[in-house]
Amino acid sequence: MTRSVICVAVSVFLCGGCRPPADGKVHIRYWEKWTGAEGAAMQEVVDRFNESQQHIVVEYLATSSVDRKTLIATAGGDPPDVAGLYLQNVFSFADCAALTPLDDFIRKEGETPAQWLQRYYKVFAAMCTYRGTVWALPSTPATTALHWNKRLFREAGLDPERPPRTLEELDAFAEKLTKRDPKTGAITQLGFLPQEPGWWSWAFPAWFGGRYWDGTNITIGTDPHNLAAYQWVSSYTKKYGLDQIRAFSSGFGNFASPQNPFMSGKIAMVIQGVWMDNFINQFAPGLEYGVAPWPAVYPGEDNFTVADCDFLVIPHGAKHPRAAWEFIKYVSSINPHAKSEAELQGMELLCYRQKKISPLRQWSPFFEQHHPHRYIQVFRQLAQSPNAIFIPKFGIWEEYRRELNSVFENARLLIIPNAQALAFCQRRVSASWQWHCESLARHGGGHP
Amino acid sequence: MTIRERRHLRNGLLFCAPWLIGLGVFTAYPVLASLFYSFCDYSVLQSPVWCGTENYRQMLSDTVFWLSLKNTLVFALLSLPAGTIVALALAVLLNTEVRGMPMFRTIFYLPSIVPMVASAMLWMWIFNGQFGLLNCALHPVLGVFGLQPPGWLGDPTWAKPALALMSIWGVGNSMVIYLAGLQNVPKELYEASEIDGASTWRRFWHVTLPMISPVLYFNLIMGIIGTLQVFATVFVMTGGAEGNPARSTLFYALYLFSVAFYDLRMGYGCAMAWMLFVIIIVLTVTATKLTEKRVHYAT
Numbered sequence: 071m072t073r074s075v076i077c078v079a080v081s082v083f084l085c086g087g088c089r090p091p092a093d094g095k096v097h098i099r100y101w102e103k104w105t106g107a108e109g110a111a112m113q114e115v116v117d118r119f120n121e122s123q124q125h126i127v128v129e130y131l132a133t134s135s136v137d138r139k140t141l142i143a144t145a146g147g148d149p150p151d152v153a154g155l156y157l158q159n160v161f162s163f164a165d166c167a168a169l170t171p172l173d174d175f176i177r178k179e180g181e182t183p184a185q186w187l188q189r190y191y192k193v194f195a196a197m198c199t200y201r202g203t204v205w206a207l208p209s210t211p212a213t214t215a216l217h218w219n220k221r222l223f224r225e226a227g228l229d230p231e232r233p234p235r236t237l238e239e240l241d242a243f244a245e246k247l248t249k250r251d252p253k254t255g256a257i258t259q260l261g262f263l264p265q266e267p268g269w270w271s272w273a274f275p276a277w278f279g280g281r282y283w284d285g286t287n288i289t290i291g292t293d294p295h296n297l298a299a300y301q302w303v304s305s306y307t308k309k310y311g312l313d314q315i316r317a318f319s320s321g322f323g324n325f326a327s328p329q330n331p332f333m334s335g336k337i338a339m340v341i342q343g344v345w346m347d348n349f350i351n352q353f354a355p356g357l358e359y360g361v362a363p364w365p366a367v368y369p370g371e372d373n374f375t376v377a378d379c380d381f382l383v384i385p386h387g388a389k390h391p392r393a394a395w396e397f398i399k400y401v402s403s404i405n406p407h408a409k410s411e412a413e414l415q416g417m418e419l420l421c422y423r424q425k426k427i428s429p430l431r432q433w434s435p436f437f438e439q440h441h442p443h444r445y446i447q448v449f450r451q452l453a454q455s456p457n458a459i460f461i462p463k464f465g466i467w468e469e470y471r472r473e474l475n476s477v478f479e480n481a482r483l484l485i486i487p488n489a490q491a492l493a494f495c496q497r498r499v500s501a502s503w504q505w506h507c508e509s510l511a512r513h514g515g516g517h518p
Numbered sequence: 519m520t521i522r523e524r525r526h527l528r529n530g531l532l533f534c535a536p537w538l539i540g541l542g543v544f545t546a547y548p549v550l551a552s553l554f555y556s557f558c559d560y561s562v563l564q565s566p567v568w569c570g571t572e573n574y575r576q577m578l579s580d581t582v583f584w585l586s587l588k589n590t591l592v593f594a595l596l597s598l599p600a601g602t603i604v605a606l607a608l609a610v611l612l613n614t615e616v617r618g619m620p621m622f623r624t625i626f627y628l629p630s631i632v633p634m635v636a637s638a639m640l641w642m643w644i645f646n647g648q649f650g651l652l653n654c655a656l657h658p659v660l661g662v663f664g665l666q667p668p669g670w671l672g673d674p675t676w677a678k679p680a681l682a683l684m685s686i687w688g689v690g691n692s693m694v695i696y697l698a699g700l701q702n703v704p705k706e707l708y709e710a711s712e713i714d715g716a717s718t719w720r721r722f723w724h725v726t727l728p729m730i731s732p733v734l735y736f737n738l739i740m741g742i743i744g745t746l747q748v749f750a751t752v753f754v755m756t757g758g759a760e761g762n763p764a765r766s767t768l769f770y771a772l773y774l775f776s777v778a779f780y781d782l783r784m785g786y787g788c789a790m791a792w793m794l795f796v797i798i799i800v801l802t803v804t805a806t807k808l809t810e811k812r813v814h815y816a817t
Contacts, residue, residue, distance in 0.1 A: 138779055145562045162782055166563035316669040320647025386563075468780040472760060479764040483674060498582070505576070509559050512567045 096126050096393045101133040101140060102154035102209075103380070107348070111423030112154075112209075115416065119400045126393045128152070140385055144168045149385035151394040154209055157197055157379050157460065158467050164205045165465035165510065170384040172204040175395040189402075193377045193458040194429040200463050206381035207402050210421055211429040212343040213375045213452040214270060215445075216240075216365065220358040222247055222259070222338040233339075233362035235372075237302070240339070240365040247338040248310065257310060257318040262339045264303045264482065266319070266331055270341060271478040272471050273376045273459060274299040278367050282462045282470070288503055290474070291496025300481040300488040307484055328353045343378070344426050344449045361445035363452055373455035379429065408434035427453055466506045470499050552788040560785035573789035583790070585765060586773035587797075589678065593769060594745040596682035601741060602734070605689040609696035610722070623697070630690030638754040641684045645670035671755060674766035681752060681767060685745070692737045699733030700726065731813040738809070742801050746794065747771050770794055 091097050104112055109132045116130045131150070133139055140153040141163070155163065163169050176186045183204045187195035194211050198204050220230035226246045234240040244261030251258050264271065275282065280295030282288070290296055307315060322336065323329020326349055331337040333354035341364065350357050364374040382401060384394045405415040414422055418437045421428045425443045427450050443449070452458060461467055473495045480491040519527070556573055558566035577583050612623050629637065644651045647669040656667035668676040707725045716724065727734070749771040753759060759776045761768025774794070778787025 141562060141779070141782070163563070166561045166782060168563040313666065313669070316672050317647050317666070320669050320672050321649055466781065468776075472776065472780075475760055475762075476765055479762065483764050485674065485764055494581075509561075512559050512569070513561075513564050 091127070093127070095124070096390050098126060098128050098151035098390045098393045098397065100128050100130050100152040100154075100397065101136050101150040102130060103133065103136040103156075104154070105132045108424050111420055114423060115401060115420050116397075118415070118419065119397055122400065123396075126390075126396055128397050141168070144385045144387060147387055149387050151384065151388040151390045152397055153383050153385055155206070155381050155383055157381060158471075160197070160206045160381055160383065161200050161463050161467060162465050163383070163385075164200045164203070165506075167513075168386050169205045170386055170388060170391050172207065172384070172395070172398075175392075175399075176204060179399070189431060190429050191431060191453045191458075193453060193455075193460060194379055197377075197379055197381070197460055206383045207398050208417075208429040209380045209382050209401060210424050210426045211377065211379040211453065212345065212426060213377050213449045213458065214341055214343045215361045215363055215375060215448055215452060216339060217332065217342045217346055218339045218360050218362070219332065219335060220360055222335060226261075226338075230358075231360070233360060234365045235362075236365050236369070237367045241305075244306075244339065245309075255314070257314050259335070260310070260315075260318065260331075260337050262306075263315065263319065263337060264306055265478075266322070266337055266340055267325060267342070268478070270376045271303075272461070272474040274303065274478070275474075276459050277364060277374055278302070279371070283464075283503075288470075288496055288500045290477075290499065291492040297488055297492060300477060300492065303478060303481040304484060304488060307482055312484060325349070326353070330354075333357060344443065344446075345424075347443050347445070348425055361448045363448070363455070371457060373452055374457040375452035375455060375459070377453065377458045377460045379460075402430075404428070404430060404432065404434055404437075406432055406434050408436045410436055411440075429453070464503075465510075466499070466502050469502050473499050552791060555785050556788035556792050558785045560788070561782040562784045563782065566785065569785070573786045574793070576786065577789060577793060582765070582768070582773060586761070586768045586770045589761070589766065589768055590746055590748070590770040593678050593682055593748065594742065596679055597685040597745050598738070598741045600682060601686055601689050601692065602737065604686050605692040605737070606696050606734075608689065608693045609700055610726075612693070612697055613700045627690040627694060629687050634750045635754050637684075637687060638751045641687070641751075642671065642755055645680050645684075647672055672763060674764045677756070677763060677766045681748075681755070684751065684755075685748075692741070695733055695737060696730065699730035703729040728812075728814050731809075732815055735805075735809055735813045738805055739802055742805065743798055746798055746801075749775070 100116065102109070102112055109130075113130050116128045120127055136153060137155055137159045140149060140155065140159075143149045144163075145168075160169070173183050176183050179186070183199070187198060187204070190198070190208065191211075194208050198206055198208070216233055218233050223230040223243075228243060228246060234243045240262060247259065247261030248257065249259040250256060260266075264274070275290065275293070275296040278295045278299035280290075280293045280299060282290055318336075319331075322331040323334070328334060330349070330353060332340045332342070333350060350359065363372060364376075366372050366374065382398045384391050384398070388394055401416050401420065403416040404418045405413055408414045408418065411422070414434070414437065417428055417430055418434055422437060422441065425441075425446075427446060428437065433450075462470070464470055477488070477491045477495050480486055481488050485491075555566055557568060557570060559569045559572070560566035608626055612619065612626060616622070632640075643649075647653060647667075650670070652670070653667040660667055670676050670680040703726060707729070708721055711721050711725050748769055752761075752767055752769055752772060753775075756762045756767045759772045759780070761772055770790070771794075774787050774790045777790065778784050
């Protein structure tokens with residue numbers, strides 16, 4: 071008798087997770103990086119999806135380090151049905167066959183992948199494909215722009231409504247906006263600093279017209295534009311002094327704090343993303359600021375921007391890929407006739423709540439006219455720009471980015487000549503690239 | 519074996535089983551699997567493909583690998599002696615008979631129970647070049663000589679010494695072990711040396727140190743293992759696994775983590791882990807050999 075009870079108890083314990091849900095619906099697990107207001111926005115979209123139909127229930131789970139946890143769960147054979155990954159994960163995960171291709175789902179909707187992607191701005195559509203396959207669809211996108219402090223411009227005798235449009239102007243404005251303590255000579259305010267926040271330092275070569283690879287070989291050390299970019303970075307250290315910049319910048323607080331150097335008025339101009347407005351409203355509500363495209367390095371090369379995007383993917387081995395697709399499709403949808411906040415749907419509801427641009431070409435009247443971000447049209451214009459770039463589609467991008475960061479650190483700290491640092495980067499990334507190609511062949515894949 | 523003995527054996531094994539299964543599944547298997555993966559091209563997401571000693575050969579020509587090893591050894595050389603001296607000095611002080619000693623012992627041990635991330639955040643402020651407590655104290659002193667205090671975590675030259683300085687904050691554990699060792703030194707040895715006219719320093723050098731040498735040896739070995747695996751505080755204080763500024767704080771464990779989890783080269787990461795194991799073994803054996811004649815065990 072006792073044995074039977076124990077056996078039943080163990081069986082119930084072991085099989086507890088295997089029972090189908092009592093409501094008879096397909097429950098899918100969705101892991102996402104967002105918490106706080108961003109998480110609440112996605113939760114609202116999830117709730118609307120769950121209410122919109124009778125067959126699928128999406129269970130939203132905010133997950134820290136979502137990329138690494140998805141990696142481990144996928145390797146363990148029990149991934150979530152939908153995961154919210156970063157752009158750089160898409161290519162490396164796809165190279166490892168860890169994602170479910172979305173092409174077949176798209177075809178079943180009666181469109182070719184190319185037709186489906188037409189609905190997105192070109193730069194975001196390009197991010198979805200890798201090696202000819204669609205692996206992911208956007209959740210929320212971002213473009214980056216120059217943010218300037220209008221009060222500091224006015225104090226420096228500059229027109230507060232006129233941001234720098236060229237690199238020469240950026241450097242000249244930066245000089246005018248820089249202040250020093252008359253007694254000690256210490257910097258008390260800087261116009262611009264390439265390392266603040268430094269998140270897009272990898273993009274400086276592209277901003278200067280350089281290339282990371284030519285389709286076959288790594289070109290970071292051979293393209294002279296790349297060297298010019300890092301020489302420009304070094305020029306700031308040479309102009310304002312290594313020790314003085316170091317002393318001044320060591321007083322900067324965290325990005326998401328009132329001590330953020332831009333929000334506290336220590337730096338007059340920074341490159342930041344569409345999300346910056348949220349943080350300004352939270353930490354420096356009265357800040358008078360403007361937004362403009364990155365200044366052009368060469369005449370005519372206007373509207374340069376670095377675009378980025380969060381993505382929804384179906385990990386390989388997901389138990390309910392079809393239901394996962396239905397959810398992703400819903401997130402990608404909009405109500406093109408929405409005339410009020412309550413009528414917003416899917417992508418627009420998410421982007422409206424997160425105060426970001428929509429990656430879709432078509433915006434509903436309400437989303438376009440009543441967007442809570444005061445400069446949303448600048449970011450939208452940048453998303454359409456032919457000079458919008460994003461990270462190169464490399465399976466080894468993480469490593470490449472780290473090496474570029476090392477070159478950038480060398481440049482700003484004047485440790486070794488930039489040409490030498492770039493040559494080192496060239497050698498290392500070339501070797502890794504060769505190894506990566508060999509690894510793909512070893513696992514039965516082809517040359518990327 | 520009688521039926522009774524057999525039953526006892528079975529019951530004994532059953533009682534041990536959870537621990538044995540835990541050891542096998544969660545320790546022995548991962549350790550052995552990582553050894554196998556170190557000879558494979560393995561990304562975690564795909565099946566491992568045998569590649570022989572390729573990972574180990576690549577490691578030898580990987581300049582960043584050598585840089586991370588150098589950084590780690592320099593950090594260990596700065597942190598270990600400083601930590602040992604401070605922990606021992608504190609233990610000696612806390613071994614004296616002063617009123618309220620339990621309170622002092624608690625106070626000096628407290629930093630060890632502060633969570634690692636919290637103390638890292640605290641030290642980031644202490645090292646802040648502009649508003650940090652350390653530079654506020656150093657500024658007037660160095661100013662006399664016309665010098666400026668360093669930028670600590672923002673300066674590649676000073677980042678490692680700063681981290682070593684911070685590691686002293688956590689000497690509480692070894693301090694307690696030294697204290698236990700000190701309390702086991704027989705009083706009669708001190709009395710005898712005092713009668714012989716030995717000074718305080720000579721008593722410390724010729725009585726205390728030899729008597730606590732096994733404790734010193736234990737802390738040295740644990741210190742070597744700990745400093746070579748340093749990760750969390752550096753990860754928090756330098757803002758990730760890049761070893762900023764300019765890879766000056768790229769320690770072995772950080773590079774291993776980047777390679778394994780960001781680059782998805784788990785095979786190479788496993789090879790690095792096993793190489794670290796070998797390095798620790800070599801250093802431990804060397805330390806044992808070097809201290810063999812100076813470590814005295816009570817017989």
